[in-house]
Amino acid sequence: MILDWLSAALIAAGALLSVIGGIGLHRMPDFYCRLHAVGITDTLCSFLILGGLSFQAGLSLASVKLFLIFVFLLFTSPTASYSLSHSAWKWGLNPKGVEDHAPSAKIKVRE
Amino acid sequence: MTIFLYVIGFSILVTMALALARALAGPTVFDRILAVNMFGTKAVLLVAVVAFISGRTDVLDIALLYSLLNFVGVAAALRLVERGSFYATERVHVKTKPGEKL
Amino acid sequence: MKHYISLASLLMIVWLLLSGHYNPLMIGFGVISVALTLWLSFRMNIIDAESHPIHLSGNLVKYWFALAYKIFQANVDVVLRIVGVRPIEPQLIRIPFPEQDDLSKVIYANSVTLTPGSASIEIYPDSVLVHTLSKEGAQALIEGDIANIFPVTSGVKKEETQ
Structure with missing residues (x-):
């Protein structure tokens, strides 16, 4: 019973995070900021939803499969995200709003 | 509990709709690929939730495969982008004349 | 050598967890595919402390x-x-x-x-x-x-x- 409520709370929090990430995809000013909004839905949201579902499944093969899905997402999402941002950088896309702030202006970034 | 999972599935569908809207509206091609990547991740979660709605946990294998396919798809799309242009459209541009049908 | 043993046991555990059938035929298929994977990675020479960091x-x-x-x-x-x-x-x-x-x-x-x-x-x-x-x-x-x-x-x- 308690486990049911706990898993329901985890899944609900994950769904809320996923909707917030979707809104963030539209509120952020440029591509590099949208990368962070997608980062939310890739890490904590998927972790909460898969964890809540595995609480419902209990100790079985289903929760092992959920754990494997989680591990795959954990290992592939930073690689996909890095290759996206790196190819955007190589293509010449400059981040917006960076020049106004002090610590970044002192560093020579493009070599 | 099933009603609750339906609500969760619906909110994941809303997120997928938002990602599709960004993929259609995105100013650069990288925005589109980012949105498609997020769409794939949400599809994996949706398949997992659907497996628990229907009570058939064998469906989880599909989610497992889809999470790998999604990553390979993003890497392949980026490979095409990094080479400068999409090969297919380039070839079509060379071969066709104005008014000619493919 | 211990990298290969660790990789083989890891692959076998994943096979057993994912298949869910525990009759001799399916376990035999698992042993064959693990052996094939190990032979391919031995030929490609990619198993070392960097790709499989057990330490x-x-x-x-x-x-x-x-x-x-x-x-x-x-x-x-x-x-x-x-x-x-x-x-x-x-x-x-x-x-x-x-x-x-x-x-x-x-x-x-x-x-x-x-x-x-x-x-x-x-x-x-x-x-x-x-x-x-x-x-x-x-x-x-x-x-x-x-x-x-x-x-x-x-x-x-x-x-x-x-």
Whole structure:
């Protein structure tokens, strides 16, 4: 019973995070900021939803499969995200709003 | 509990709709690929939730495969982008004349 | 040699968990496919301390728990910034790597990308270029937010290669 409520709370929090990430995809000013909004839905949201579902499944093969899905997402999402941002950088896309702030202006970034 | 999972599935569908809207509206091609990547991740979660709605946990294998396919798809799309242009459209541009049908 | 034994047991466990059938025929298929995979990776010569870092196992588990806490904090921060409670001030900074061997660089850059609010963009020989969502996040990364909990890898690796 308690486990049911706990898993329901985890899944609900994950769904809320996923909707917030979707809104963030539209509120952020440029591509590099949208990368962070997608980062939310890739890490904590998927972790909460898969964890809540595995609480419902209990100790079985289903929760092992959920754990494997989680591990795959954990290992592939930073690689996909890095290759996206790196190819955007190589293509010449400059981040917006960076020049106004002090610590970044002192560093020579493009070599 | 099933009603609750339906609500969760619906909110994941809303997120997928938002990602599709960004993929259609995105100013650069990288925005589109980012949105498609997020769409794939949400599809994996949706398949997992659907497996628990229907009570058939064998469906989880599909989610497992889809999470790998999604990553390979993003890497392949980026490979095409990094080479400068999409090969297919380039070839079509060379071969066709104005008014000619493919 | 111990890398191959570890890889074989790992692959066999994954096969048993994913198949769910425990009759001799399916387990036989599992043994055949594990043997084929091991033979292919032996021919390709890709199994070494870098691709299969078993010498890090204990350190890595501790590191993952510390990193999970950081990811949770960063998620709350980014959610507040999306909703509009805190401002969005993008920053570009270069951060030196805590260790200089390739495996540590990969783990560090991936950890930075995995934490929402900071994403690595470009890798230079001694540092990584990071795009962060806020001034506070950039300041925390410069002060060594992730580098402080980073596992000690290079010392163990030297022993491994001798």
